[in-house]
Amino acid sequence: MNFNETQLTCAAQGHTLHNTQVFSKDGRWVVYDTRNDDTRIGSTGSIEMVNIKTKEVRILYETAHQTDDGPGVGAATFSPMQDRVLFIHGIRNADASRPYGMTRRTGVAVDIGYPGKPIFMDARDIAPPFTTGALRGGTHAHSWSSDGKWISFTYNDYVMDQLAKMDTTVRDLRTVGIMVPCRVDVEEDGTLENNGGTYFSVIVTDVTEDPKAGSDQIDKAFDECWIGRSGYQKPDGSWQHKAIAFQGNVRNEKGKIVTEVFVVDLPADPTEARDDQPLEGTSISRPGIPRGVSQRRVTYTANGVEGPRHWLRTTPDGNLICFLAEDKRGITQLFGVSPNGGEIRQVTKNDFPISGQFNIDPMGRWVVYPGDNSLFITALGTGDTYRITDRFTDEGKPVGAPNWSPNGNAIVYNRYVGLNDERFLQVFLLQKVH
Template sequence: MRFTEKQLTHDPQGHFLNSTQVFSPDDEWIVYDTRNDDGGIGVTGSIEMANVPTGKIQPLYHTQNQTKYGPGVGAATFSPTNPTVLFIHGIRNANEAHPYGFTRRTGVAIHTTKPFEPVFMDARNITPPFTPGALRGGTHAHSWSGDGQWISFTYNDYIMEQLSKTDTAVKDLRTIAVMMPGTVTVPDDGAMENNNGAYFSAIVAKVTEKPEPGSNEIDKAFDECWIGSKGYQKADGSWQHRAVAFQGNVRNEKNETIAEVFVTDIPDDITKASPGDHLEGTARTRPDLPAGVVQRRITHTPEGIQGPRHWLRTTPDGSLILFMAKDPKGIIQVYGVSPNGGSISQVTFNDFSIQGPINISPDGSYVSYIADNSVFITGIQTHLAERLTPRGTDEDVPFGAAIWSNDGRILAFNRRVKKEEKKYVQIFLLRKQ
């Protein structure tokens, strides 16, 4: 398969791509934040988009009163169905005493026809009494469902974080949450800690401070993805319309922490709790899961998921979850497993390890990634690998993820380019011929 390379951005600033969903629905625009290094969201104040045919830059949002302590913005994604951009936004009152952090961030959306008009998506309420549908902390790495209606994200709880400072039995444990359309109103605390939300949020992965060794209990849920564009088919033939695959940290029989693949099946209504539970949490407990959520462990591997940080990915039909692990030679490869469990299949057979996150082409045929200082694609069924860019030096190596356009004809990725004695993160495109 032949691709031609083009540098899209050139100005002396960062153009940092999220790991997925950076193309507008019509593939005319690519969204990014202005970081010039990984991390650094707290000190970054702008979200922009670049026009794919022309390279024209259009600003979308700037934070107010940006300092090195926050608020900060980053990790921008496009809805797959409408011209709306979603990104991390630090809490608006960030300062030296209360800087940007895991429990101090939320999700904000901008419609591209209404730049600089932020819509707070997930409500936040850290003032008792807490509010069902609002969370109490930091939301991160937001991903749209295939129909553009729901959003998944990782979550850290501010109330648990504060409690852990006085109670050693409590920890702020990262978990997974989702939100669905539905306005949530919370009390105005007068300090910009709380905010209303356009969506109703709920936790969908159960975590515990002390997982039992050898059990399916986890103390961290992270780096998730929606399963399929419309869910997946269960082993009994029925269809699960909404489900999320994620990495969960378990303890093996030796009490060592390893990450395994988990799946959470999600009901169409997440607004109701099981009897005795509290979706909003309490002053001493994290929010409970909605009624009908079912969490399952999918893999039982000797060494668990391994490699660079990556989000799980699934084929559009929902039949296969991809993740990374070491092969018998210790090389990081891509593997696949059904959301129903069962045998694990190896997808890539490279002589070198994968260097960053993975993505699946819209038709489900290829997985894209950076490896051996190049952009690669590999056929998920054929296992044939294709190097799409020359092997770069450590000075001009592609990094991060290679992200597909919605029509599958373009891959976008980042590379650092020197300009005026300094290197800047620029966006490059690979277009299929």
């Protein structure tokens, strides 16, 4: 399989692609933030998009009063159904004493026809009495469900973070949440700490400070993805229409931290609270999990998920959750498991390790990933593997996650390019040759 490569951006700034959903629904535009370093969201002030045919660049959003301490924007994704871009936005009052951080960020969207006009998606309320449907901290790495209606994210809680400074038995534990369309109003007090939102937000994964060794309890839930376009089929033939796969940290029998794959099944209405578990949380407890949410572990391995940081991905039919782990030779490869659990299947058998994040094409046939200073694609059905770029130098190799276009005929990815004695992260397009 052959691809033609085109450099889409060339400005003397960063152009960081998110790990998923960077193409507009019609495949014409690619969105990015202007980081030149993955760790620098807090000091990044703009979201842009580039046209894959004309290379026209449009600024979609710029923060007000941007400093090295915030507010900061990044990790931009396109809705699969609307001309809307969603991204991380630091809290608006950021300064040296209140910088951008894990508990000080939220989700903001912009409709591309109205650039610069922010739409606050998830509500934030850090002062009791807390507001149902609002959260108290930082939503991060937002991902749209395939129908564009629900959004998942990872989450850290400001209230628990502050409590942990006074109570050593408490920790702010990373977890996973979702938001669903339903406006939530929060009274603003002039500090810019709180905001209302157009979505109702809840936490959906169960974490605990002290997981029992040998159990399925976890103290961290992270790097999640939606399962399938329409969920997945259960062993009894029924369909679970909304579900998320995520990585969770367990303690094995020896007490060692091991990362395994988990699934959380979601109810049709995630806005109903369980008894004694308020969705908004309390001053001494994290937000509660909605009624009807069911969490379970699907992998039981010796060494768990291993390799570079990556987000889980599933095939469009929902039959396979893909993740990275080391094979018997100690080489990082791609593996897959059913959402129902069971036998783990090795997908790639390369002589080199997969070195970064991966994505599956819209038809569920191919997976693309970086390795050996190149990009490769592997057929999920056969394991056949092809190098689709040159083999670059260490300084110019692919960086981050390659993303497929909605029709599967193109891939965009990042790599650094020298310009006037400096190096900037640029966007490259690989167009399939038929």
